[in-house]
Amino acid sequence: LLIKESLEIVLNDLKELRTILKSLAKEHKYTVCIGRTHGQHAVPTTYGMKFAIWLDEIQRHIERIEEAKKRILVGQMSGAVGTMASFGEIGLKMQELVMKDLGLKSALISNQIIQRDVYAELMSILAIIASTLDKIALEIRNLQRTEILEISEPFGKKQVGSSTMPHKRNPIRSEKISGLARVIYSNVIPALLNNPLWHERDLTNSSVERVILPETFVLLDEMLKNMKKVLLGLEFFPENIKKNLYLTKNLIMAEPLMLKLTEKGMGRQEAHELVRRLAMKAFEENRGLLEVLSESKEAREYLTDDDLASLKPENYIGMAPQIVDNVIAYIEEKEKTEES
Incomplete structure (x- = not known):
């Protein structure tokens, strides 16, 4: 019964978080930023994509809980070994009525x-x-780092970041969330170890469950509440978002440049090798890729000035806005189903 009530609290928190993420995805559908793979600048994406990915994941958690309820919210009163011998012929009916x-x-x-x-x-x-x-x-913690600082969790006017460094704006709520997650991860192993019991039961599971079940629900609730506060007060730094987008001096446009050359008739492998050489030259000379490209006779045989002018990070986000819209439409349909 406590699990039943606790799951409802978690579900309500998840649905509130879903609403917050949906709003952020809508608001930042066109907020272009640099995408990162392996910690390195890759190609542009949008903050709307980031929020929509998390939104979609939160929806799956809501569905996981709802789907698992039929297996988790189960009760019994079946006697010492499950045969209901002490209840006589009314055993099954009595259990059914009590559980109902x-x-x-x-x-x-x-x-x-x-x-x-x-x-x-x-x-x-x-x-x-x-x-x-x-x-x-x-x-959020990574994007709040001083070297990046594209977004930041909220920081109160009188909040103290460090007892010895007055300038600090530490992401303490996000760090708390990550820290508490480690405790919850560690509680899964004891839950798995509780399944193998002696014969018709022993007590090795009991003492463990009295710790891990309430602890996990309490910690997860604290994580959810902190996450809602972080996302509701999330600060954006547009100047830094744009600065980071252009930090590599358009090296991130190597992929669309290669595709443009291929579109204009150059072979795929030839285009890849040419752009690779130009990108390495731009990096070694600390120059812009498009500047180096404009000096390349091989490239200029295929590309016009208009082609070069169109190669901007803001123009290379593919179908990101439509993908975000698709996720939002899917979520709103799920919300309508829940209400009906």
Whole structure:
């Protein structure tokens, strides 16, 4: 029964977080930023894409919980070893009536206890949710680093960042979220170890569950509440977003440049090798890629001044806005289904 109530709290928190992320995805659908792979500048993306990815993931967590309820919210009163011998012929009916009154599904079969694979699944779902919050928090922490500073969690006017460094604006809420996630991850292993019990039951699971179940729900609730506060007060630094977008002096436009050359008739491998050489030259000479490109006779045989002028990071976000719209439409359809 406590699990039932706790899951409703988690679901409500997730739905509130979903609303916040949907709003951010809409607002920043066209906020172009640099995408990073392996920690390196890749090609442009949008903040709307980031938020929509997290939004889609939160929706899956809502669906995971709803789908798993039929396996998790199960009860039994089946006697010492599950046979209901002490209840006589009314055993099955009595269990069904009591569980119905409690709002639980009546177990099809059990021994003295509900089998602990049920709680192992529950703990795994809660840990997966924690991992998403950890992922979001980690992204915010990285993007708040002094060298990047594209976004920042909210920082109060009288908030103290460090006891010895007055200038610090530490991402303490995001760090707290990542820290608490580690505890939740560690609670999954004991839940798995609780499944193998002696014969019709022993007590090795009991003492563990009294710790890991309430602890995990409390910690996850704290993580969700902190994440909502972080996202609701998220600060953006447009100047830094644009600065980082152009930090490589258009080296990030190597891919669209290669595609443009191919479109104009150059062979794919030939275009790749030419752009690779030009990109390496631009990097070594600390010059802009388009500047080096404009001096290349090979490239200028295929590319006009208008072609070069069109090679801007803001123009290379593909179908990102439509993808974000698709996610938002999908989420809003799910919300309507929940209300009906």
